[in-house]
Amino acid sequence: MRCEPADGGFDLFLDDRLILSHRREAPAVFLGRGEERMAMYRGNFDIEDYVTARLPLADAAPSRQGDGWRIALAPSPAEPPLLWLTVTAEPGRSMLRVEAAAPGFNRFWLRLVAEEGERLFGGGEQMSYLDLSGRRFPMWTSEPGVGRDKTTAITFEADRTGRAGGDYFNTNYPQPTFLSSRRYAAHVETTAYAVLDFRHRGFHEIEVWAMPERIEFFARGSIAGLVTAMADRFGRQPKLPDWAMEGAIVGLKHGAASFDTLERYVEAGAAVSALWCEDWSGVRETSFGTRLFWDWQASGTRYPDLKRRIAELGERGIRFLGYVNPYLCDDGALFREAEAKGYFATNEAGRTHLVDFGEFDCGVVDFTDPDACRWFEERVIGENMLDLGLSGWMADFGEYLPIDLHLKNGADPRLMHNLWPVLWGAVNARAVEKRGRTGDVVFFMRAGYSGIQAHCPLVWAGDQSVDFSRHDGLVTAIVGALSSGLLGNAYHHSDIGGYTSLFGNLRTPELIMRWAEMAAFTPVMRSHEGNRPKQNLQIHEDGAVLAHFARMTRIHRALLPYLSSLRDEAAEKGWPLQRPLFFHHEEDRRCFEVFDAYLFGRDMLVAPVWKAGETRWTTYLPQGETWVHLWSGETFAGGGEVTVEAPIGAPPVFWRQGSAFAACFEALRRL
Amino acid sequence: MRCEPADGGFDLFLDDRLILSHRREAPAVFLGRGEERMAMYRGNFDIEDYVTARLPLADAAPSRQGDGWRIALAPSPAEPPLLWLTVTAEPGRSMLRVEAAAPGFNRFWLRLVAEEGERLFGGGEQMSYLDLSGRRFPMWTSEPGVGRDKTTAITFEADRTGRAGGDYFNTNYPQPTFLSSRRYAAHVETTAYAVLDFRHRGFHEIEVWAMPERIEFFARGSIAGLVTAMADRFGRQPKLPDWAMEGAIVGLKHGAASFDTLERYVEAGAAVSALWCEDWSGVRETSFGTRLFWDWQASGTRYPDLKRRIAELGERGIRFLGYVNPYLCDDGALFREAEAKGYFATNEAGRTHLVDFGEFDCGVVDFTDPDACRWFEERVIGENMLDLGLSGWMADFGEYLPIDLHLKNGADPRLMHNLWPVLWGAVNARAVEKRGRTGDVVFFMRAGYSGIQAHCPLVWAGDQSVDFSRHDGLVTAIVGALSSGLLGNAYHHSDIGGYTSLFGNLRTPELIMRWAEMAAFTPVMRSHEGNRPKQNLQIHEDGAVLAHFARMTRIHRALLPYLSSLRDEAAEKGWPLQRPLFFHHEEDRRCFEVFDAYLFGRDMLVAPVWKAGETRWTTYLPQGETWVHLWSGETFAGGGEVTVEAPIGAPPVFWRQGSAFAACFEALRRL
Structure with missing residues (x-):
């Protein structure tokens, strides 16, 4: 990155691209103070900022420092600098290091040059918009919302009943990184709440609720080249194993009877790679319906003799997958064990911080504590899951870290919230690695943040509504695959038929079939019974739907040679399959x-x-x-x-x- | 008001009340720049601000100036002042004059001291909350919203179909003036968009999207005394005439047949003070239903021989009321006349700015042009209405001034928008005054702003929904009466039975009767057929409802001696009846x-x-x-x-x- 001092300011160039232009009368850097209000309702956040100061740092004094530049920024020539920017470069990456020169500031804004007609992409896994231009994207991992469109009745009902409707920008996996059609990428290195604002004429504005460590810039000759740069920067997934692409992962969750149901898929001629039972650790009944029992060990009552059955399935070339999330219910055995060891995040009083998940409370395993991580990796995932014979699982959640708890490392939970999915992904990845199963075991996550790429072998698009809606239906799985793929997530997939059935919204045969025929042309096909299995149509309940599904699994299997080549490309260049x-x-x-x-x-x-x-x-x-x-x-x-x-x-x-x-x-x- | 310099700042006292406290580390004054986005949809506004600078003016230098003080405020001691505050006092009123010392700022924030348990009132005619504490109130005259509660289906539908749902703070009549339970009042003298923010601990924040002229402070020994101060400051209404209190104003709008329908009220024993026909100037059919014809002259077809009929009614002691608003439809005769004279606000091209009101377009009479005002007063209200025999009317609208038109006085329409209701009220009041009918003719308005008190003889609570809902039903007419009353509006009333029937929401007999029995204990009883007369129950269509209504009108009439004493009190002390x-x-x-x-x-x-x-x-x-x-x-x-x-x-x-x-x-x- 080249800095060119100019009259009353400076310009930053990335090769021949003017990236940032600062002038006294049009400053590009602002420093301030804000007092945010953040309320969480089961993973949905109500966030409001009250900015008490926003100072344009109009006065800039760039000076040479080694190969790079150091720029002192102040509100006026009469004032001492409040901020230093240091411009450095290394092969393939330029950086703008940010340092506050005065205490007491917790808001930072930076304007980058916007060009007419410029397109912007990324922002994590965005579900509504692939092209980010013209819109504003807060970066805060959360539930994605139900409906995600304030003009739909489902969104209204979800908002009314649980503040859960969401909006176009809500996502399980935000990432303050974007690619420009000008063939550069920018990444904000921070874990704080941030905003990418592409609504302005002439500039993009990055907002961070802390001093970011740095802004990183990547310039390449092509967008494909930029994607490789992203994959190099954020990590590569292990190669997706053949088994995960040779057929469908069939999601069933009605206890041991799921094994019988699976046979209907096999008999219909489906290529089945795995049986996935979310309910492997048991269930509980609540007034909201049947919920999983969040104590991560095989349920002897719901799945008698599970280890043997998994092995039998394995002999037929069919894997078995389970489910896990970073919480432990307080009426489970693992909770007692973890609490005794002090592995939970705590509240003001120093006791286990309990999170209400709807008629049951859970402890939050504290992943800032290396001992807690090791325990979860070895005792929970290693012994209870991998040693049982699981070949993968949904590694659910990651978005719910409350912002009012105490963590072992003493960090502000507001700065750990976005990082939590990455810590959670790392726990899963290390557990798999410890058993030497990396590249064979496949777990899939919906939550993410910068760096999740290095840990999560397979992104799943989260909980779509069971419909064709623009902002929460089938199409959002496409947008999610493409946006996350550009940031180096090579493998993506979604729940065939969608997940969320609320307020009378029910799956149709057409929806399941359209979704299945899309999924055949994604890295992984996986079905899900949804949140209300009994009220909603299941693939195996309709002969035509089952036959269609079976055919699609065969088509998917037949693509293996091609997918195998794409997998090599992903490993080599970091290119996503979609x-x-x-x-x-x-x-x-x-x-x-x-x-x-x-x-x-x-x-x-x-x-x-x-x-x-x-x-x-x-x-x-x-x-x-x-x-x-x-x-x-x-x-x-x-x-x-x-x-x-x-x-x-x-x-x-x-x-x-x-x-x-x-x-x-x-x-x-x-x- | 007393200024006491302090170490690193100053304090302002109103008698013994600490009103404003400024310290370097806790500044009370902020200056900034913002770029607002304002979009109007038929009187509903979508407003968003992008604050690019907010400078705490930490450095304060107060100095004596005559009897008062002049305070220079700068971001730091090293900087020249950006703002001057001048503290002056006159009997009963203290003032803080605001002057920018540098160009280019268009945002101003001022923090006043908030005490624990303090209650705040006013803010214009607020429909949802009487006590403003804990909430934020934008000051921008607009449609009040349909439903006004984001958790109700009606609000959702109104938002979805026309961005018209509104929220708790939307009102036809905002006023940046509030009373504190600490027995002082503060008034912001400005016509710009402003915000009264009472959500913060320790301070109230006033925000203005311009430099306000001044902040005025009033201290009295009692709240009732403060209300008198408000009435003294903003103006007194003429005494409400006996006729308006001696019975009900019956709203009917089905052409000449309304005269016949009225007889059913008389026959039922109702005390009838007036017949009010909104449709006196005719109607037009649109796909939305029957609309009034906005060409303010008697319709010979809809009301043949109206002058004679009004006179006949008058002989029986029953007045006749009509309807007018500040627009003229472009297919009416008055439009042609006004356009020929150049009395309309214009667009970029210098032609009449047309506002779409739903299948018909209207010109906006330019009340910044004294000639246009005189024409409207004399030609429209004087000749067409008063000379016809009208004793009053609904002076509708006032909230719709678009912010992208050109006005004769060259003012920024964003600064005229809030003032428009006051100009509109003044046109009506002057027209009445010119015929010597002040105190006899009663027009009623829903729109207002600071100063409307001097012009509008009777506030009407706007368009409630035809229901019992908390934020748009009957109860909001109470909140509206009380909040506006504290700012010196002595007379208030509402549409008996509510007005807005949308999305299947229909009047019940119970609603009409509950509303009528409240209205009996307000200054004026007036019925309205509502926006969808045919689908909704009318008083005269149900014997029990009519009998109940008739009895309530008699009760109301019987209160005249008492009301007469309250009217004297209003004239003398400015106290509202409610x-x-x-x-x-x-x-x-x-x-x-x-x-x-x-x-x-x-x-x-x-x-x-x-x-x-x-x-x-x-x-x-x-x-x-x-x-x-x-x-x-x-x-x-x-x-x-x-x-x-x-x-x-x-x-x-x-x-x-x-x-x-x-x-x-x-x-x-x-x-």
Whole structure:
């Protein structure tokens, strides 16, 4: 990064890109004080800031320091500096180190240059918008919301009954990192609440509720190159094992009977890679319905003789998956053990801080305590899960760290809240590593933050509503895959059929089938019974849905050779399997407008039908290639929109003429 | 006001009250810059501020200036002052004049001292909360909202379909003036968007989106004394004429047939003071339903021979009222006349700025142009309304001044928006005055701002929903009366039965009757057919409702001697007829908690039943008096809650034992 002092300020360049421009009359740096109000309601946050001071640091004095620059910033020439920015560079990464020169400030704003027509991407796993331009994105891990659209009745009801409706920016996995169509990326190194604000003309504004350590900048010749830089920076996932791609993970949770139900999938000809039973550790009945029992050991009553049954399944090549989260219910055995050892975060009084999850209370295992981590890794995940024979699990939650508890490391929980998913991911990853199962065991997470990439082998898109809605339905799983993928998360998947059924919103056969036929063209297919299994249609309850699902699992399995090549690419270049159209077609500006279709690797384009009642579907095909419609074999020149027949069972999928995998793709038509 | 320099700051005292305390480490004054976004949707505003600078003016240098003080304020001792505050005093009023010492600032914040347990009142006509403490109140005249409670389905639907749901603070009549239980009042002299923020511990924060001219302070020995000070400051209403209190104003709007319908009220034994026909100038059919024709002259087709009919009614002692607002529809005759004379506000292109009111467009008469005012006063109100024989009207709207038009006086419409209701009120008042009818003609307004008191003879509570809801139903008419009354608006009333029927919300007989029996104990009884007359029950359509209404009008009429004494009190002391319990009982702290009951003059306490399905009602009676239950004659010692039978027809009303009007009150039982 190059600093050029200018009259009354300075400019920062990343190669030839003007990234930051500071002038006395148009300052780019602001320092201030704020008093936030944060209230948590079961993972949903009500956050408001009261900014009592915001000082434009108009006066800038840059000076040479070694190879770089050090810039002193003050409100006016008459004042001493309040902030220092230090510009340094290392191969492939430039940094702007931030240091307060005076105490008492807890708000920081930085303006980066915005260009007309610039597109912005990332921000973690964003569920509503792939292109962030024109909007404001708070960075705070939370429940994603139910409905996520203040104009829908479901959002209203969720807000009214539990403040749980959410909005377009709510996500389990925020990350203050973005990619610009100007072929640079910026990352804010902080764990504090932050905001990426792309609504302004002429500048992007980064807001941080603390002094960030630094802002990192990455410039590359292409967006694909930037994604590699992100993967290099934040970590690579282990290669996804073959087993996870060779069929579907079937989610069932009705106790030992789940084993019997699974046979219906097998009999229907489904390729089944695993049986996933969330309820492996038992359940409890509450007035809200049946809930899992949060004491992470096999339930002998709900799953008698589980170890043997897992082994039997394994002999047939079918894995068994479970469920875990970072809480322990206070009526479980592990709670007593952890409490005795002092592994829980505490309250004011020094006692275990209990979190109400709805008619049961839980302790929060304190992951700032290395002993607590080791205990959870070895005693809970190691002994109770891996040694039982589990090949993976949903590593749920991570977003709920209350901001009023006491942690072993003494840190402000407001600064640990965003980091918690990463600590949680690391606990899971280390537990797997300790048994030497990295790259074989697959756990999947919805929560994340900067650095989760190094720990979480598979992102799951969280809890969509069981519908086709724009902001909480099927399409958000696409947006989530693409946005998180650009930040180095190579593997993504979602609950087939969605999860959240509330206020009378129920799964339709069409929804399950449309979701399954999308999932066939993602790294992993996994079904979920949803939050209200009995009220909602299950795949195995409808012959046509089951047959459709089975066919999709076979298609997915048949893609293994292609997926295997993409997996190598992920390991080598950090490229996600699901990529925005512009990933390989930056020169085609129209590709930047597409958020609901994706390249599945370079050679396949998938445009899932994400609305109800459609039988034809229109999508854009990138320029410079000829695209073969998977089902009809018809070819289309890229560079325009095409409309194809898209009845259920024939999702709009195209492949690139000349692909080395043409035979593999051709073969799908016959499945 | 006394200024006492202190180490690193200063204190301002109002008598012995510490009002403002400024210290270097805890500044009370802030200056800044903001870029607001304001979008109007038919009188509903979506407003957001982006504060780019907020500078604590930590360094204060007070110096003597004449009898008062002049205080220079700067961000630091090293900086030149950015603001001057001048402390002056005149009998009964202290002032803090505000002057920017540097250009380019458009945000101002001032912190006043808050005490634990302090109560705050006023803020204009507030519909949800009488006690403002703990909440934030933006001051911007607008539609009040439909539902006004984000947890109700009606609010959600209103928001979804027209961004019209509103919130607790939305009001037609804001005023940046408040009374404190510390027996002082503060008024912000500005027309800019402002905020009264009473949420903070230790201070109240006033925010203004401009440099305010000054902050005025009033200290008195009692709250009642403060109310007199408010009335002295903002103006007094003319005495409400007898005719307006001697019976009900019956609102009907079905053309000439309204005259026939009126007879049903007369025949039922109702005391009728006036017939009010909103539709006197005609109607138009739109896809939203029947709308009034906004061309302010009698409609010969809808009301043939109206002048004669008004005169005939007058001979029977019944007045005739109409309707007017500050817009002229572009398909009306007056529009052409006003446009030819150049009396409309204009757009960028210099042409008439047209406002879409839903399938018809209107010009905005430019009340910053004295010629336009005179024309409206003489030609429209004088000739078309007063000379026709009208004795009053609803002077509707005033809240809709768009912020993107051009005004004759060249002022920023954002600074004229709040003032518009006052200009509109003045036009009406002058028109009446020119015909020598002040104190006889009664027009009523819902919109207001500081100073409306001098022009508007009767406040009307705006458009309640036709229900018992907490934030948009019957009870809000009480809160509106009490809050506006404390700022010197002596006369208040509301639409009997409410107005807004949307999304299937319909009037019940109970609602109409409960509303009518409250209205009997307000200055004026007036019915309204509502926005959807045909779908909603009308008083005359139900024998029991009509009989109940008729009885209430007789009760109201019988109160005339008492009301006449209250009218004298209003003229003399500026006291409103409807008063919070604490108005005469400051020493009884429990009175400060009551928002849903009121003193009707000193001698009567009214606790309207504002919930559905109630037959008994509990209310608090102030200490130090003995209270006689109006209907049973039972007496209660004040100082506690009492529960009385409150069937329909017997609203909970009490009178003060020993009242000079005891006989008058006693007589009501027999009506």
